[in-house]
Amino acid sequence: MASRSLGTRAGYGLLYAVLAAAAVIQLLPLVWLLFFSLKNNQEVFNLPPLALPAELRWENYANVWNQGNISRYFINSVWMTVLSVLLTILLASFVTFAITRMRWKLSPLVLGVFMVGLMIPVHSTLIPLFSMFQKLSLTDSPASIVLSYTAFNLPITIMILLGFYQSLPHEVEEAAVMDGCSINRLFFSVILPMTASVIVTAAIINMIYNWNEFIFVNTFISTDELKTLTVGVQNFVGQYTTDWGAIGATLMISILPILLIFFVLSNRIVEGIAAGSVKG
Amino acid sequence: MHKVMSNPKMIALYVLPSLLLILGIIYVPIILTGYYGLMQWDGVSPMTFIGLENYKTLLQDAAFGNSMLHSFLFAVLSTLSLSVYMLIALVLSGQIKGANLLRKIYLIPMLLSSVAIAQLWLKIYHPSSGILNSFLEALGVEETPDWLADPDIVLTALFVPILWQYAGFYILIYYAALKNIPSSLIEAARIDGANSLQIALRIKLPLAAEVIKVTVVLAVVGSLKYFDLIYVMTDGGPNGASEVMASYMYSKAFRSFDFGYASAIGFFLLIVCLVMTWGIRRLTATKDTIEYS
Numbered sequence: 001m002a003s004r005s006l007g008t009r010a011g012y013g014l015l016y017a018v019l020a021a022a023a024v025i026q027l028l029p030l031v032w033l034l035f036f037s038l039k040n041n042q043e044v045f046n047l048p049p050l051a052l053p054a055e056l057r058w059e060n061y062a063n064v065w066n067q068g069n070i071s072r073y074f075i076n077s078v079w080m081t082v083l084s085v086l087l088t089i090l091l092a093s094f095v096t097f098a099i100t101r102m103r104w105k106l107s108p109l110v111l112g113v114f115m116v117g118l119m120i121p122v123h124s125t126l127i128p129l130f131s132m133f134q135k136l137s138l139t140d141s142p143a144s145i146v147l148s149y150t151a152f153n154l155p156i157t158i159m160i161l162l163g164f165y166q167s168l169p170h171e172v173e174e175a176a177v178m179d180g181c182s183i184n185r186l187f188f189s190v191i192l193p194m195t196a197s198v199i200v201t202a203a204i205i206n207m208i209y210n211w212n213e214f215i216f217v218n219t220f221i222s223t224d225e226l227k228t229l230t231v232g233v234q235n236f237v238g239q240y241t242t243d244w245g246a247i248g249a250t251l252m253i254s255i256l257p258i259l260l261i262f263f264v265l266s267n268r269i270v271e272g273i274a275a276g277s278v279k280g
Numbered sequence: 281m282h283k284v285m286s287n288p289k290m291i292a293l294y295v296l297p298s299l300l301l302i303l304g305i306i307y308v309p310i311i312l313t314g315y316y317g318l319m320q321w322d323g324v325s326p327m328t329f330i331g332l333e334n335y336k337t338l339l340q341d342a343a344f345g346n347s348m349l350h351s352f353l354f355a356v357l358s359t360l361s362l363s364v365y366m367l368i369a370l371v372l373s374g375q376i377k378g379a380n381l382l383r384k385i386y387l388i389p390m391l392l393s394s395v396a397i398a399q400l401w402l403k404i405y406h407p408s409s410g411i412l413n414s415f416l417e418a419l420g421v422e423e424t425p426d427w428l429a430d431p432d433i434v435l436t437a438l439f440v441p442i443l444w445q446y447a448g449f450y451i452l453i454y455y456a457a458l459k460n461i462p463s464s465l466i467e468a469a470r471i472d473g474a475n476s477l478q479i480a481l482r483i484k485l486p487l488a489a490e491v492i493k494v495t496v497v498l499a500v501v502g503s504l505k506y507f508d509l510i511y512v513m514t515d516g517g518p519n520g521a522s523e524v525m526a527s528y529m530y531s532k533a534f535r536s537f538d539f540g541y542a543s544a545i546g547f548f549l550l551i552v553c554l555v556m557t558w559g560i561r562r563l564t565a566t567k568d569t570i571e572y573s
């Protein structure tokens with residue numbers, strides 16, 4: 001490396017400048033968001049955009065959390081996301097286990113049915129789903145949301161699990177079955193624990209999709225009590241279009257959980273997105 | 281062994297719940313969308329069968345034609361932007377310090393909801409107090425544009441946050457593909473006297489062909505499905521200048537309550553997505569599969 005010519009070094013310098021500029025562009029809007037979430041309107045309009053006020057107004061966060069329904073939306077997002085992720089992971093693990101480890105003729109066909117699901121646009125199912133849920137009295141019920149999230153995330157989750165299951169050695173279940181282990185015990189006490197690492201990856205991807213989902217909640221849920229953060233934020237901002245500090249704080253609250261998880265688990269997330277890249 | 285692992289009752293127990301769920305939530309609705317598309321229906325009163333009438337209207341509907349044009353424009357622009365992402369990934373995958381950190385930073389917007397991104401960019405584009413026009417004013421621009429209200433620039437203005445949101449995603453995929461190429465191949469080429477540009481064009485790009493194909497499908501089909509961001513930022517406006525297929529369908533269904541017509545749009549969207557996926561894969565089919573061992 002020490003023998004690099006001046007020209008090569010200048011070239012590298014230029015490359016770094018371009019890469020760094022791209023990084024700044026990716027981060028700058030979020031930094032600006034953080035800054036205006038700590039200002040009042042007078043400061044937003046009078047101070048330069050990338051200047052902080054003399055006193056950081058953290059009370060913006062406390063105010064939106066207490067006044068609006070943000071805390072309610074937040075809790076709804078958490079439990080609907082968690083429930084859907086658990087259900088998806090469990091069901092997808094069952095299916096992947098049956099497809100990769102059990103012997104039956106229709107297994108390629110069933111796998112195909114799940115994989116074609118990857119290509120179907122959500123919008124094309126929206127009207128019949130809405131009318132079906134209405135007939136079953138499931139509109140304005142969390143069940144419509146959890147079932148939709150689970151169904152639409154099953155294909156991608158199975159796809160992520162598939163490669164991992166295929167690489168598990170067959171000796172494991174042969175030994176277990178020889179010892180008289182039932183299929184359920186084999187699955188729950190042998191296979192499932194062995195797949196823990198890929199389950200974490202798949203769960204994170206599911207979590208990000210569910211936390212950010214908008215169109216199902218916007219269409220199926222009309223009670224304010226049952227809305228999730230994405231739709232709630234949208235309504236909240238619509239009502240308070242003029243208070244920039246409040247809007248900034250609301251948006252920050254809605255993105256913070258994902259950002260925090262990213263700081264802690266960024267390697268897993270990167271790996272999971274690469275593995276699940278077929279879903280756009 | 282064989283008996284235990286091919287017990288039909290157990291297989292059914294493991295597969296049927298999921299299978300019924302996706303049949304009920306994805307496949308049955310898809311069939312129903314096609315069926316409703318043949319109906320005149322407001323979602324409440326009984327349906328009337330009108331055959332292909334909705335589809336005939338669709339072909340003559342200038343507003344739909346425009347929305348389709350906008351969707352395809354986004355698809356073309358997204359596909360073109362892939363080359364820039366590939367360039368960044370090629371640079372990142374070289375001997376660059378901090379590549380890992382950089383690709384993580386690029387990825388951050390992708391993790392946020394489109395609604396939050398849309399609200400943030402509404403503020404960025406705000407005509408008087410947005411950060412964009414503040415910068416332009418600081419640079420001495422006197423007549424700053426109203427980005428989202430001007431029919432001539434609204435599509436470009438909407439495409440920028442789309443680029444911002446997905447850049448890291450594509451860079452990540454390309455980076456992973458390039459890192460997968462065995463370094464022995466690249467070293468061998470270097471020993472044979474190939475320079476970095478030749479290695480990129482002759483070795484790295486051909487070996488990443490399969491991944492490039494996938495990303496083209498993702499970019500095209502993803503663009504045809506854009507909804508959240510546009511719905512929140514402009515709702516198709518001003519005056520239809522930023523309407524796309526999905527937002528047009530949504531407003532026909534849940535604002536005009538023209539469920540039959542909206543279903544026809546939904547079915548059309550499905551067909552276009554499937555045909556595009558199939559077509560791109562077909563057009564770019566490679567005969568040889570590459571195996572490194």
